[in-house]
Amino acid sequence: MQCPNTEELMDYTLEECSSPKRREIEAHCLACPECGHKLQTLKQTLSAAASVRPAPVSEGFTARLMEGLEGQNAAAQPSIPVRLFFRPAWGLALAACSILLILSTAYFAGHRNSPGDPMQTFVFSDGPATFNNSFSAAENPAAAADVPVTKKPGYIYADTCSAVKCGIL
Amino acid sequence: MPPDRPAIRELRAIRNNHIIGYNMDSPGRHNSAAQENELISRFLGGEHAAFAGLVELYKNSIHQFIICILGPDRDAEDIAQEVFIQIYNSLSSFRRDSSFSTWAYALARNVCRRHLRSRGREPILLNESTDDKTINEIPDGAPPHETIIENAETQKIVQEAINGLSPIHRTVLFLSCWERLSYAEISLALDVPVGTVRSRLHNAMAALAQKLRPVLNIPEQGG
Numbered sequence: 001m002q003c004p005n006t007e008e009l010m011d012y013t014l015e016e017c018s019s020p021k022r023r024e025i026e027a028h029c030l031a032c033p034e035c036g037h038k039l040q041t042l043k044q045t046l047s048a049a050a051s052v053r054p055a056p057v058s059e060g061f062t063a064r065l066m067e068g069l070e071g072q073n074a075a076a077q078p079s080i081p082v083r084l085f086f087r088p089a090w091g092l093a094l095a096a097c098s099i100l101l102i103l104s105t106a107y108f109a110g111h112r113n114s115p116g117d118p119m120q121t122f123v124f125s126d127g128p129a130t131f132n133n134s135f136s137a138a139e140n141p142a143a144a145a146d147v148p149v150t151k152k153p154g155y156i157y158a159d160t161c162s163a164v165k166c167g168i169l
Numbered sequence: 170m171p172p173d174r175p176a177i178r179e180l181r182a183i184r185n186n187h188i189i190g191y192n193m194d195s196p197g198r199h200n201s202a203a204q205e206n207e208l209i210s211r212f213l214g215g216e217h218a219a220f221a222g223l224v225e226l227y228k229n230s231i232h233q234f235i236i237c238i239l240g241p242d243r244d245a246e247d248i249a250q251e252v253f254i255q256i257y258n259s260l261s262s263f264r265r266d267s268s269f270s271t272w273a274y275a276l277a278r279n280v281c282r283r284h285l286r287s288r289g290r291e292p293i294l295l296n297e298s299t300d301d302k303t304i305n306e307i308p309d310g311a312p313p314h315e316t317i318i319e320n321a322e323t324q325k326i327v328q329e330a331i332n333g334l335s336p337i338h339r340t341v342l343f344l345s346c347w348e349r350l351s352y353a354e355i356s357l358a359l360d361v362p363v364g365t366v367r368s369r370l371h372n373a374m375a376a377l378a379q380k381l382r383p384v385l386n387i388p389e390q391g392g
Contacts, residue, residue, distance in 0.1 A: 006371060006375070007367060007368070007371045010367075010371055016351065016352055041385070042374065045378045048330075048385065049327075049374075049377060050346040053229075054230050054347065055236055057249060061224075061228055061250075062224045062228060064250070066220070066221050069217075
């Protein structure tokens with residue numbers, strides 16, 4: 001065997017070469033004092049490098065870290081009831097209900113019937129919902145005859161499309 | 170002097186005998202693999218506290234790895250905390266197709282690079298393909314290894330010699346000599362080809378041997 005180069009010796013020292021190669025290098029280093037010396041120097045240098053212990057972290061490192069992680073978890077994961085309560089679907093439903101409540105309150109507060117007026121009459125139009133272009137719900141023919149020519153309290157005007165969308169029809 | 174058994178085992182024996190002041194509280198990857206696997210499994214199973222065990226195993230090594238890359242840095246400990254937070258947050262994505270340490274060092278490397286960028290310093294491209302040019306042969310000479318690290322003063326000299334190496338050399342030496350990662354594992358941790366790891370390690374050894382020549386009683390090259 002020719003003299004191994006230092007990279008090969010390093011591979012040998014770090015157990016990064018195959019078994020046959022190891023045996024070859026071992027046999028060679030037995031016979032070749034120069035390579036034996038090289039190998040020894042390499043081992044010394046490795047020992048020196050391996051002797052330097054990692055710089056230790058300060059005391060309480062792990063405790064501080066775990067504390068921080070717990071804080072992170074607490075912030076990221078609220079307790080289950082709170083999470084359920086603040087689900088987006090719940091939020092949307094709540095907002096929709098609130099709006100509906102406010103609108104209906106405002107509407108009925110502003111449209112109180114006078115004593116002679118019908119309680120409520122829904123009037124639907126085929127086009128834009130005006131009181132000149134309206135007809136009553138088919139299931140209430142009496143109301144159809146009662147459609148006023150001017151806007152009167154107690155009548156709710158809506159175009160058919162909106163009524164369908166709102167689920168009234 | 171020819172070796173009578175694998176040199177790496179000799180190194181371990183030297184360490185175990187505390188001849189060169191080996192610190193047994195290092196991860197000792199060969200002994201801790203089963204332990205760390207168990208801790209990871211427990212953590213992934215929902216046992217939050219198991220993560221503290223992993224931190225205990227790796228805190229000093231990760232800290233040292235950061236120092237290898239950044240140099241002595243007063244923020245190294247804070248950066249180590251950041252690395253562990255990242256490990257905590259992404260441990261569920263650890264697929265175990267590499268060792269935990271390899272994966273953790275790769276994460277730490279990325280955190281260090283981000284810090285270097287944020288400070289406006291050119292990140293040390295641990296994974297760049299070009300390597301340094303100084304390839305010196307390791308000088309030969311062979312006093313017995315027991316004489317290498319004989320006292321604290323000598324250890325300090327060794328530490329200073331290592332500190333004087335380039336970040337790339339410090340890092341590869343640390344991963345190989347202290348962490349005992351294989352070329353392939355270092356290649357994964359630093360994201361460089363195995364051949365690059367080998368040549369960097371060789372250059373690092375040559376540079377260190379040069380600096381330690383007086384301590385190791387190594388004769389001048391060619392002498």
